[in-house]
Amino acid sequence: MKQKNKKKALLFDFDGVVVNSEEIYEEYTRDMFIQYGIHLPSSEWSLFKGISRDVFFRLVKSRYLPDITIQELEEDWQVGLREKMKQKLAYTPSFMNFYRQVSPHFETALLTSSRRDMIDWIFLNTKIQNTFSLIITSDDVRNTKPDAEPYLKACEMLGFCIGDCIVIEDSLRGVASGKNSGAFVIAITTTHNRNELKAADMVIDSWDELSVEKLWNLNIQE
DSSP: OOBOOOOOEEEEESBTTTBSHHHHHHHHHHHHHHHTTOOOOGGGGGGGTTOOHHHHHHHHHHHTOTTSOHHHHHHHHHHHHHHHHHHHOOBOTTHHHHHHHHTTTSEEEEEOSSOHHHHHHHHHHSSOOOOOSEEEOGGGOSSOTTSSHHHHHHHHHHTOOGGGEEEEEOSHHHHHHHHHHTOEEEEETTSSOTTTTTTSSEEESOGGGOOHHHHHGGGSBO
16 A cells, blocks of 8 residues: 655634634524524524624524524624634633644645634634734535535645645534535534544544644555
């Protein structure tokens, strides 16, 4: 069996992977649902994980609030959510330690279902910094996750083939997007359990489980 080349790029999802925003979104959205009189069954919460803002508001309107415009929903949500972000947004545990180790050895890209304006706002108004070689938002693609387009576009813009890249995700849609692209996918259990993430090639519970050497050795043989 022949030796494969070492991986060259790490493609990170944002919410739930780099930052703890999933728990902030969930807490804030549950509060807003209560204000609107929406009683969301726990079985339906997974519908809202890993989707773009546009898809989120269309889903809320179609399922629960048909008489409110998407613009009204967005305005109501955005002001309070940004205030929560200012107060609570932080890196996921050990992420920065991991990132400092790997960033000298890999190109890095951030891929998010959020819009560009939200990501720009986060970098300007919270402790989160833009240290990535490339950022792909929902504004940069026609088809968001679970479609493969975000990851394929990132590879193209970095100048690598998909086989050179490792995708790191936390959501079911994100894992599906990475797998659909043909990348090696690592899932971290920040928002889903191991069994739910079993479609990934590797599942980790903490950034401490990864190192430069481990990432390089993911494909010793083909």
